[in-house]
Amino acid sequence: MAKFTVVEHPLIKHKLTIIRDKNTSTKDFREVTNEIAMLMAYEITRDLPLEDVEIETPLTKTTQKQLTGKKLAIVPILRAGLGMVDGILNLVPSARVGHIGLYRDHDTLEAVEYFAKFPTDIHERKLFVVDPMLATGSSANAALDILTNKYNCKPENILFVSLVAAPEGVQAVQARYPEVDIFTAALDERLDENGYILPGLGDAGDRIFGTK
Numbered sequence: 001m002a003k004f005t006v007v008e009h010p011l012i013k014h015k016l017t018i019i020r021d022k023n024t025s026t027k028d029f030r031e032v033t034n035e036i037a038m039l040m041a042y043e044i045t046r047d048l049p050l051e052d053v054e055i056e057t058p059l060t061k062t063t064q065k066q067l068t069g070k071k072l073a074i075v076p077i078l079r080a081g082l083g084m085v086d087g088i089l090n091l092v093p094s095a096r097v098g099h100i101g102l103y104r105d106h107d108t109l110e111a112v113e114y115f116a117k118f119p120t121d122i123h124e125r126k127l128f129v130v131d132p133m134l135a136t137g138s139s140a141n142a143a144l145d146i147l148t149n150k151y152n153c154k155p156e157n158i159l160f161v162s163l164v165a166a167p168e169g170v171q172a173v174q175a176r177y178p179e180v181d182i183f184t185a186a187l188d189e190r191l192d193e194n195g196y197i198l199p200g201l202g203d204a205g206d207r208i209f210g211t212k
């Protein structure tokens, strides 16, 4: 079984409280969501490989470390995943970005695909699939199905990164994709009868884009 990590940090907890608050404005919600994603980027990049490099300081030659240049891509699940992209790009600015458009059917809670566009070498890249909400896990699993079945990406090269997860969603992804590492900023209590995370933060897409 791959890793399941709740990224614990006082700054993340504080900022999560801000976005959970129903009185937070669209502008603040969007800004703080990106800030949390940036803080999480520190953790999700922890295992990136390093190699030796010879440099000269003003005083002497020395062997130091640099990233190997292993190719990365961030894959936001539209729409809400877009709210995390800039925050992560702040730390890994050369990462490419692929997009998967999914919406949850309100009655069945099944994810419906409406868009997909990726870098041509997506199957060679380490992927950060990002979506603030992991609720039933239907959208996450649909995104992983698309990447692995249609684009030949390897599950062991994929990290799934959410801000708020429900236990039901984590279990659903782990059951279908045991090789995918999951990172979240919070593991909440449960889903309500409409498939919303409790306590959660509401509809992340609507709150990021001000559509409700």
Ligand SMILES: O=P(O)(O)OC[C@H]1O[C@H](OP(=O)(O)OP(=O)(O)O)[C@H](O)[C@@H]1O
Residues within 6 Å of the ligand: 077, 078, 079, 080, 081, 102, 103, 104, 105, 109, 111, 131, 132, 133, 134, 135, 136, 137, 138, 139, 140, 169, 195, 203, 204, 205, 206
């Ligand atoms: O785990 P699940 O039960 O699939 O729920 C999570 C999904 O629901 C939300 O998307 P939504 O369908 O509201 O689309 P949006 O991002 O365009 O608002 C959210 O951003 C996730 O993609």
Ligand SMILES: O=c1cc[nH]c(=O)[nH]1
Residues within 6 Å of the ligand: 080, 133, 135, 195, 196, 197, 198, 200, 201, 202, 203, 204, 205
């Ligand atoms: O609580 C939830 C569940 C799914 N999607 C959201 O945006 N919020």
Ligand SMILES: [Mg+2]
Residues within 6 Å of the ligand: 080, 203, 204, 205, 206
């Ligand atoms: Mg939504």
